[in-house]
Amino acid sequence: xxxxxxxxxxxxxxxxxxxxxxxxxxxxxAPFSGCFxxxxxxxxxxxxxxxxxxxxxxxxxTSSDSGTLNSWSLVLCTx
Numbered sequence: 001x002x003x004x005x006x007x008x009x010x011x012x013x014x015x016x017x018x019x020x021x022x023x024x025x026x027x028x029x030a031p032f033s034g035c036f037x038x039x040x041x042x043x044x045x046x047x048x049x050x051x052x053x054x055x056x057x058x059x060x061x062t063s064s065d066s067g068t069l070n071s072w073s074l075v076l077c078t079x
Contacts, residue, residue: 001025001038004061011067019043050076 001017002025012032017025019042021035028036056072 001040002032002036003039005030005032017042 002012005025005028011030014034015032016035017038018035019037021037023034023036025032025036025038054074056069056074058069060067
């Protein structure tokens, strides 16, 4: 969804990634909140099967960063 778009205080709070959002995430600035178009369009997943087990992976390039993931959700919409 996003890579190397953070800065000091970077986070995603109440952030929605959607192909129809007006602002590209690469044009946004941390802390992120609101609606952003992901770096790679989600519509590319339209032909993929979504059943199975989902795993969220969060990584950071800076080993000195730390944080807490309080909650996350995944909503699959078919249109």
